[in-house]
Amino acid sequence: MDQAKKVKCLYLLTCHREMLVSKVRSIQCILDNLLACGFFCEEDVEIVQRTTTKTAQVRKILEFVQCKGEEVCEYFLFIIYKVGDAYIDLQPWLKEINFHPSNDVSVMKVVNTDPISRYCAKLRLEMSRDTSFIMSYGQKEETHLEDLYTDTLMELLNNSNESLGFVESLDQLLGDHAVFNPQGEIIYVMGDAGVGKSILLQKLQNLWSQKALHTDAIFCFKFRCRMFSIFKESEQISLRDLLFKYNCHPDYDPDDEVFEYILRFPEKILFTFDGYDEIQEDLDLLNVPEVVSPDHEAHPLQLLISLLCGKLLKNSQKILTARTGIEIQSKVIRKKVALRGFSPSHLKTYINLHFKEREHREQVALQLYASPHLCGLCSTPLFCWIVFRTFRHLHTMHDSFHLPETSITLTGIFLLLSESFFSHSTSTASSLLKKNTRCSTETFKASLKSLFSFAKLAFQGLERGSFICNQEEITACGLTEEDLTLGFLKPVSEFDANGGSANFEFLHVTLQSFLAAFFLLLDDQSSANSILKFFTECSRKKEQSCQLFNLCLNDSSNQSEKNPFATNDHLQFTNLFLCGLLSKAHTGLMEHLVSPVLLKKKRTLLKSYLSTSVKSHLHGLPHYHSDEGNKVHVLPNFLWIVRCVFETGSHDIAYMTAKCITANLIKLGYCNIYSGDCTAINFVMQHCQKRLGLDMDNNNISDYGVKQLKPSFCKLTVVRLSVNLLSDSSIEVLREELCKYKVVEVLGLYNNQITDIGAKLVAQIIEECPKLRIVKIGKNKITGVGGRYLAAAIQKSASIFDVGMWGNTIGDEGAKAFAEALRNHPNLTNLSLSANGITSVGGKFLAEALKENSVLRIFWLVQNEMTDDCAPHWAELVKADTGLRHLWLISNQFTVSGIKDLAEALAHNTALQEICVKGNQLCEEEENKFVSEERLRFH
Numbered sequence: 001m002d003q004a005k006k007v008k009c010l011y012l013l014t015c016h017r018e019m020l021v022s023k024v025r026s027i028q029c030i031l032d033n034l035l036a037c038g039f040f041c042e043e044d045v046e047i048v049q050r051t052t053t054k055t056a057q058v059r060k061i062l063e064f065v066q067c068k069g070e071e072v073c074e075y076f077l078f079i080i081y082k083v084g085d086a087y088i089d090l091q092p093w094l095k096e097i098n099f100h101p102s103n104d105v106s107v108m109k110v111v112n113t114d115p116i117s118r119y120c121a122k123l124r125l126e127m128s129r130d131t132s133f134i135m136s137y138g139q140k141e142e143t144h145l146e147d148l149y150t151d152t153l154m155e156l157l158n159n160s161n162e163s164l165g166f167v168e169s170l171d172q173l174l175g176d177h178a179v180f181n182p183q184g185e186i187i188y189v190m191g192d193a194g195v196g197k198s199i200l201l202q203k204l205q206n207l208w209s210q211k212a213l214h215t216d217a218i219f220c221f222k223f224r225c226r227m228f229s230i231f232k233e234s235e236q237i238s239l240r241d242l243l244f245k246y247n248c249h250p251d252y253d254p255d256d257e258v259f260e261y262i263l264r265f266p267e268k269i270l271f272t273f274d275g276y277d278e279i280q281e282d283l284d285l286l287n288v289p290e291v292v293s294p295d296h297e298a299h300p301l302q303l304l305i306s307l308l309c310g311k312l313l314k315n316s317q318k319i320l321t322a323r324t325g326i327e328i329q330s331k332v333i334r335k336k337v338a339l340r341g342f343s344p345s346h347l348k349t350y351i352n353l354h355f356k357e358r359e360h361r362e363q364v365a366l367q368l369y370a371s372p373h374l375c376g377l378c379s380t381p382l383f384c385w386i387v388f389r390t391f392r393h394l395h396t397m398h399d400s401f402h403l404p405e406t407s408i409t410l411t412g413i414f415l416l417l418s419e420s421f422f423s424h425s426t427s428t429a430s431s432l433l434k435k436n437t438r439c440s441t442e443t444f445k446a447s448l449k450s451l452f453s454f455a456k457l458a459f460q461g462l463e464r465g466s467f468i469c470n471q472e473e474i475t476a477c478g479l480t481e482e483d484l485t486l487g488f489l490k491p492v493s494e495f496d497a498n499g500g501s502a503n504f505e506f507l508h509v510t511l512q513s514f515l516a517a518f519f520l521l522l523d524d525q526s527s528a529n530s531i532l533k534f535f536t537e538c539s540r541k542k543e544q545s546c547q548l549f550n551l552c553l554n555d556s557s558n559q560s561e562k563n564p565f566a567t568n569d570h571l572q573f574t575n576l577f578l579c580g581l582l583s584k585a586h587t588g589l590m591e592h593l594v595s596p597v598l599l600k601k602k603r604t605l606l607k608s609y610l611s612t613s614v615k616s617h618l619h620g621l622p623h624y625h626s627d628e629g630n631k632v633h634v635l636p637n638f639l640w641i642v643r644c645v646f647e648t649g650s651h652d653i654a655y656m657t658a659k660c661i662t663a664n665l666i667k668l669g670y671c672n673i674y675s676g677d678c679t680a681i682n683f684v685m686q687h688c689q690k691r692l693g694l695d696m697d698n699n700n701i702s703d704y705g706v707k708q709l710k711p712s713f714c715k716l717t718v719v720r721l722s723v724n725l726l727s728d729s730s731i732e733v734l735r736e737e738l739c740k741y742k743v744v745e746v747l748g749l750y751n752n753q754i755t756d757i758g759a760k761l762v763a764q765i766i767e768e769c770p771k772l773r774i775v776k777i778g779k780n781k782i783t784g785v786g787g788r789y790l791a792a793a794i795q796k797s798a799s800i801f802d803v804g805m806w807g808n809t810i811g812d813e814g815a816k817a818f819a820e821a822l823r824n825h826p827n828l829t830n831l832s833l834s835a836n837g838i839t840s841v842g843g844k845f846l847a848e849a850l851k852e853n854s855v856l857r858i859f860w861l862v863q864n865e866m867t868d869d870c871a872p873h874w875a876e877l878v879k880a881d882t883g884l885r886h887l888w889l890i891s892n893q894f895t896v897s898g899i900k901d902l903a904e905a906l907a908h909n910t911a912l913q914e915i916c917v918k919g920n921q922l923c924e925e926e927e928n929k930f931v932s933e934e935r936l937r938f939h
């Protein structure tokens with residue numbers, strides 16, 4: 001080190017002494033290292049420690065360091081440089097002074113004994129340990145997360161739940177991309193049961209623990225919301241306890257530096273809260289002032305709410321997951337992500353991860369792809385896992401990959417899962433030899449006692465609104481140690497902070513629902529109509545709301561409502577499974593488990609309840625009159641009814657349901673329908689005697705869903721499938737079916753993933769379906785090539801009168817083709833070619849051709865790239881006074897000169913009601929020049 005540099009370090013400490021005194025915090029780490037390197041002796045350390053305040057201690061250290069010379073001064077800075085986490089406030093200063101340790105100093109050892117860094121390391125270690133395995137595989141079957149984690153579709157939504165595209169990498173989840181409310185602090189991840197919300201969090205936590213997540217969060221605290229329900233009402237804890245007792249405790253922190261640091265730098269914290277819907281709490285609890293002080297003790301649920309609302313640890317990063325349907329106030333949400341499950345390519349990846357041998361993969365894929373319904377079920381990762389696990393079980397035990405036909409319902413696959421758990425326990429050494437015939441009845445009969453005990457435990461949990469059970473409850477239900485290893489239950493380690501007896505939960509809430517349904521079936525002590533218990537509860541339940549947040553953010557007047565925000569999905573699932581267990585398909589098995597008389601009685605009761613409930617639901621709905629006919633908008637509960645009807649397999653009930661649909665258009669938009677539901681919808685539709693319109697916009701039905709609806713298309717006059725993740729293969733199905741029956745009048749395919757290949761198929765539908773009036777195919781991936789196919793078909797169609805092509809990329813090539821279609825078209829009244837990259841070249845063609853069209857009334861050309869070059873042509877068209885009423889030229893590139901052409905032309909026109917030209921290249925002053933022409937709209 002040269003002399004100049006030596007002088008510099010000593011000098012720096014003198015110059016910046018006061019700043020260092022105020023900013024150096026972790027004193028112990030500095031002392032430990034100075035001592036270890038022999039720069040300080042024990043006595044020096046003692047003198048420093050004897051000083052009472054922190055600032056005085058730093059002063060003392062600086063005094064000693066400077067006395068001991070330049071090398072020690074440089075080493076002092078080197079400690080701060082190396083242990084960046086602990087001296088975070090000083091890092092910008094080190095950069096500013098351009099600190100680089102000399103060769104002599106940089107070889108010296110610095111040990112990080114800072115409590116904060118050590119805590120971070122401990123957090124990462126524990127997080128890595130807790131998240132490396134997928135726990136839900138039961139103790140015996142732990143699987144590395146790495147080995148099975150598969151990406152899923154994650155759609156970014158805005159405040160109004162409109163799509164903002166898909167998450168491309170997990171890092172994007174935390175970043176600023178698609179943030180619609182910068183003031184909000186919550187990244188809200190929602191999705192259906194088993195779609196992978198918990199696994200997604202686990203993956204993020206695991207990446208964080210490996211430092212592989214793109215974030216500057218150095219602390220990560222994970223909570224499962226169901227934990228907040230196990231505290232007693234009177235229990236009060238501090239924020240510190242919540243973090244340290246229920247997550248990870250700092251081992252060595254005599255001066256409470258970790259907590260202080262957390263309070264000072266909340267932005268360095270990443271919280272994950274899983275399963276907001278699982279809070280089963282009495283809101284009276286919260287009828288006390290909000291917690292905002294970190295020192296205040298409060299009920300854990302209040303701490304949770306204060307954290308989520310940003311009243312505590314404001315600016316910390318928070319990811320919250322919940323089941324779809326739980327609405328949370330937008331003001332606390334930063335961005336929203338909807339999990340949509342496995343796409344076909346994800347499913348393929350998942351098969352490959354599950355089945356290592358090529359032959360097995362092929363066999364599984366063969367059976368899977370032969371059944372769109374099975375594929376639909378498998379788009380939900382949980383159900384997919386169950387199906388694949390069952391395949392493996394069937395293969396191991398019976399050398400076959402064949403799922404029985406009756407198993408391809410939700411109840412069917414849960415029965416198979418249970419069978420596989422039980423058959424592991426019942427198989428003796430000899431029977432482990434592969435059997436050719438599967439005997440589920442024998443397996444269930446042999447395990448009836450355990451099945452009943454599990455079922456009772458599950459049911460009692462649901463009754464008291466709990467997903468967690470303790471050892472006493474388990475024993476009281478008659479379950480043995482051995483039963484615990486079967487796989488139905490898994491231990492819950494997180495909640496043992498008080499050293500209480502071990503807690504357990506079911507492998508998944510849906511399995512608890514399934515077993516609870518089994519209890520309703522097996523129970524011969526209660527009266528038979530107690531099977532309807534949860535049906536009644538669900539129909540009574542109010543719409544889910546966000547009152548928890550209201551309490552925090554508004555003055556909610558209605559605080560006495562019990563459990564208003566808990567979802568009732570788990571009860572709906574129980575009802576659904578009950579329908580399945582009582583279905584004809586499973587009678588053979590059930591008759592061995594419960595007396596046939598009781599079984600029959602329960603089945604009759606259920607059928608009669610379902611019939612009445614379908615009737616009252618459908619008759620109670622208001623009907624609306626629309627262009628497309630008499631319309632009824634069903635409520636999300638209807639979907640559960642349809643699912644139940646399908647699960648019963650009863651044609652009588654399906655027929656009755658269909659008969660109750662008196663409207664000619666049934667609207668199922670925003671009902672959270674996924675592809676697996678389409679078989680159920682199709683089942684009911686099959687029993688419809690008349691033609692019907694089906695509006696399923698804004699759901700998640702995907703290509704598998706469309707395939708399942710195939711038999712219904714013969715009677716569908718309205719097919720609305722916008723915003724449903726459809727690709728060209730769905731359009732192939734539509735073309736085949738719609739062209740066969742030719743009854744379709746309205747086709748809505750807006751915002752899917754249709755390319756030119758699909759556009760060509762839609763063109764065929766337009767050409768061949770003589771009743772087709774409305775086609776909406778905006779926001780797809782159609783270029784000029786597809787635009788040409790569509791335009792040519794429209795040109796030939798005499799029935800088409802409304803076409804929406806907004807947001808494709810047909811450009812001038814497509815515009816030219818549409819121009820030809822418009823020339824003398826007999827019927828086309830409304831056309832949108834907005835946001836299609838059309839320049840003046842395309843604009844000229846369109847304007848010219850339109851002169852020969854007297855039927856078009858509304859023409860949308862918003863957000864294109866037309867300039868003044870084509871303005872004279874539009875002016876000519878305006879002068880031609882063709883009958884056009886609304887011309888939308890918003891957000892193009894016209895300047896004052898082009899607009900002047902239009903304004904002058906308007907004087908010769910009688911039909912036009914408006915030309916909208918807002919967002920072109922005119923300043924306010926220029927726009928004002930045209931105020932006298934009222935039909936030229938700038939607003």
Ligand SMILES: Nc1ncnc2c1ncn2[C@@H]1O[C@H](COP(=O)(O)OP(=O)(O)OP(=O)(O)O)[C@@H](O)[C@H]1O
Nearest residue numbers: 136148149150193194195196197198199381382385
């Ligand atoms: N991305 C994934 N890759 C592989 N397997 C997955 C994935 N997501 C989910 N799974 C499988 O599905 C099971 C259920 O997933 P998870 O518990 O995350 O669902 P969830 O959305 O949290 O459900 P719930 O709302 O009912 O709690 C997992 O245990 C795992 O087996």
